[in-house]
Amino acid sequence: MQVHIDAAVMTKEVFKQGAEARLYITDFLGKKCLIKERFKKLYRHPELERSLSSQRVKNEVRAIVKCRQCGIRAPNLFYVDQEKNAIYMEYLDDCITLKQYIDELLEMDDQQKIQVVAEEIGKTVAKLHENSIIHGDLTTSNFLVKKSQAGDLSYLILIDFGLTTVESAHSPEDKGVDLYVLERAFLSTHPNTEAVFETILKSYTDTYKSSKEVISKLDEVRLRGRKRTMVG
Numbered sequence: 001m002q003v004h005i006d007a008a009v010m011t012k013e014v015f016k017q018g019a020e021a022r023l024y025i026t027d028f029l030g031k032k033c034l035i036k037e038r039f040k041k042l043y044r045h046p047e048l049e050r051s052l053s054s055q056r057v058k059n060e061v062r063a064i065v066k067c068r069q070c071g072i073r074a075p076n077l078f079y080v081d082q083e084k085n086a087i088y089m090e091y092l093d094d095c096i097t098l099k100q101y102i103d104e105l106l107e108m109d110d111q112q113k114i115q116v117v118a119e120e121i122g123k124t125v126a127k128l129h130e131n132s133i134i135h136g137d138l139t140t141s142n143f144l145v146k147k148s149q150a151g152d153l154s155y156l157i158l159i160d161f162g163l164t165t166v167e168s169a170h171s172p173e174d175k176g177v178d179l180y181v182l183e184r185a186f187l188s189t190h191p192n193t194e195a196v197f198e199t200i201l202k203s204y205t206d207t208y209k210s211s212k213e214v215i216s217k218l219d220e221v222r223l224r225g226r227k228r229t230m231v232g
Contacts, residue, residue, distance in 0.1 A: 122203025
């Protein structure tokens with residue numbers, strides 16, 4: 001199988017590099033493809049490195065599959081190369097990041113569209129938590145926006161599942177922390193948008209019927225965060 005896959009990928013170019021993986025763009029069996037390939041950490045023992053990288057790839061693939069099964073939009077999977085710890089997935093070049101989209105709306109002061117996108121974020125995160133999926137890195141750079149021909153939001157696509165965990169039952173604390181990560185990232189990336197984030201939370205609670213305890217935990221996590229900031 002590896003021979004066929006190598007033949008299917010004629011050339012690939014580095015798209016981006018993070019702390020854990022390199023992203024490549026290539027053509028895979030006639031489709032534009034994004035390859036996420038985890039690189040080896042040479043400071044780790046080889047057996048430990050092999051085990052950790054393999055497990056993280058499996059977790060990421062499992063999260064993508066689970067999201068798609070639950071009706072949460074995520075990239076299509078094409079192939080998983082377990083030898084190279086690489087995931088081949090759909091490259092969505094007709095989308096922009098949610099960060100870009102929100103910045104555009106804020107610049108235009110389009111409150112109606114901002115309301116729509118905030119509600120959609122809340123619904124998407126609620127659906128994650130309803131299905132016991134913790135994304136782990138909810139930022140507006142880890143959502144893509146598919147626009148309609150009129151430039152409106154058609155739908156959101158969730159990406160980057162490197163820190164995602166899927167369990168039979170995540171605790172309200174886990175979900176509260178996930179929301180806190182989103183809140184901190186949202187308000188630091190898009191300053192003076194506290195009212196927008198409140199709309200996200202309202203949409204979350206309206207969608208997720210078991211959200212009361214999660215919001216209570218979010219308040220606790222916020223308090224701990226403020227205490228850490230005061231202590232330094």
